[in-house]
Amino acid sequence: MPTDQLSRTFAALADPTRRAILARLSEGEATVGQLAEPFAMSFAAVSKHLRVLETAGLVSRGRDAQYRPARLDARPLAAASEWIGDYARFWAGSFDSLGSYLDKLQQHDTTTAKENDDA
Structure with a gap:
């Protein structure tokens, strides 16, 4: 797995499903279930994509009891855009x-x- 921030960002963006998840999160926070709706994949598969996005710093996850909304964190995209x-x-x-x-x-x-x- 890439170790520098820019490499992690581009590795995360390399997958079209992860780009679609980011596009959805640009509209506001969402749960795994809400993110899974447009895809023919399990919640577990969407969770794996979210972990990659979290590792890249593109997504943060909150915790409110059982509700764990994902939020877009676009700061790493600024560095990628500059590059x-x-x-x-x-x-x-x-x-x-x-x-x-x-x-x-x-x-x-x-x-x-x-x-x-x-x-």
Whole structure:
């Protein structure tokens, strides 16, 4: 199992069921039973997914007698978003450079075509 926070976050997000659970929790806290409703899986399976999310720090669980609601804790997502943002800036810069290069090529082709037409 990954040991650093960013790796735990991405490992938890790698599973579509866990992403769906997080999406549901973004609407408010829920019990295991409520989280299990849209899935064809047992409460135990949903509980395992919740444990992975808890280990990653993405979910916290309360306790009120027998009621143990799960809550989204989005703080680890901020670090993941920042990490992804660094690469988004890289790609944006790369696409800007590519766009400039293509503009130069197009200008060159237009100039060459005009010179050929004038000849």
